[in-house]
Amino acid sequence: MNMLKTILAQINKMPRAALITIGLFLALGIFAPWIAPQDPSAQNLLDAGGGPSAAHWLGTDNLGRDTLSRLIIAANTSLVSVGSVLIIAMTIGILMGTIAGYHRGWVDDLLMRIVDVGLSIPSLITALAVIGIVGPGYWTMVMALSLAWWPMSGRISRGVAVSIMSKPHIEALRVLGASPWRIYFGHLLPGTIGQVMVYATADAGTAALAVATLSFLGLGIQPPTPEWGQMLVDALPYLESDPRQVLLPGFALTAAVIGFNILGESIALNRIPKPLTRRMLALRRAEVASWGKENSNA
């Protein structure tokens, strides 16, 4: 109950507009199969390219499929693929980051050099190179994007891990003789996961963009599964006669990304992990030492 209250308090501090957009995206994504009014892949060539009507609220595409249902199901497609990309990328990133933050020294140097190289290459190019070698497909796309995404969470979790490792309770654990495993799995990993998760939600917008871009290029989600980027590229030849089919998926995607970007900006402004500096550590030690003195006086 208490946990729920702190979570609600946290959410209340975030920008309202972003929460509404993301909430709508999540709700549509999770409950899409029940919300969609019609079968998204039912074709009706007689009704192709039709405008809004009572049966099809947002019209139909060039094969006579209901656009509204396809837009809603596409939210589900997007949510599932973005979720799997972020989960895989964060698992790799958090593992690498915490190992680097725990070990320091050459392990840290090596891992962070790899992260630097990964971050300096645009994620689209990394993903396309992997797809070009392995061949297109749904799981190739997810793996390729995770490979392009893990350096970001890797760098953040390394920063978080370093700041946790320099906290007094880890020092206390060491003094108590806690094993490295206990420190790593009992204290470092849970602390890092919690904090990095927050940043990952901010990354979801760019991940959704990448999924849509790959689908737009025909190398991500394959038809007949509806996806915003792929709906847009399908409708592009009919831009002149039926621009609605291009504009609607574009605006849906843009709205979702704007929501995540506003959230990400507010998170980045509020809390950036900083490893404790040596001066702060010294101050903290002095403070801890003074507690001991007070106690002995009393």
Next chain:
Amino acid sequence: MFHFISKRLKHSLVLLFLASLVCFTLVVSAPGNVAVLIAELRGAVATPGYVDQVAEEIGLHKPLLMRYVDWLGDAVQGDFGISYRTGQAVNADLSKRILVTGMLIAGGGVIATLISLILGFLGAFWPYRLPDRASRGLALIGASTPTFFVGALMIYAFSVSFRIFPSFGFEGPESWVLPWLTVAVLPAAVLSRVVRVGLEDAMSSPFVLTAKSKGLGRTAILLREALPNITPIFINALGTQVGLMTATAIIVEPLFAWQGLGDYFLAGVRFRDFMVVQACLLLFLSFFIVVNLVVDLAVMLTDPRIRRQWS
């Protein structure tokens, strides 16, 4: 100063070596037998004997290290092998296409710089007022709209609704406008925030107070005192954005039917044409490294503080 340049050059050379290693291992680790693929692409039945012959021909029997040295030696001389799909030399295609992509990135970079300076300047001139909020909103929308949707909107607005610019092709200045604008949207959005924040930062420093007490106007202070101060930051951010524009080019070039490197890379990825993917990847990575080198040198030239550190 020469110490700095030579140190930076050495750093870039190491990075170039790593980039070549990445490109090589990527193709070597590809699943499936490349020799079978080539044999089939040549239209022959892939009998074991013929596959062996092909493998011998492209040097698959040699040890990995030898293959790397051979490949690197050829690549340095501009020979990137033969495309599996077309059977033509990759470097002949590359030399034709490099100019197109260069033009796309150069034009986009110039437009992004102009737009971002204007937007950022407006924001810094009236901080937290309407122009600032408007430029901030534009930056948010520009950074969140997918590039392919920006391109589709441009075509819809400028060549379907109002027939001002052609929607595709690479024939003369008119057909360059839309691709340039499309490529410029994302960097302009990011850079305008850099300019705005940088100017605000500079405006709160003591030398601005001195300028104010001398009686200079707000425009004069912004242009003469604050703007030179943000050039190093701006060049740094511009370098990153120019690097990212190669990724944007992959989306924009097919959309406007430009025969550039991005289009070539995409075709290579579609048909699993390893030689093309490898060559383009190596070119892209070298481009990032060179841009970074140029940015570092330019920052040193424009920032007296860094220049003094190294001399």
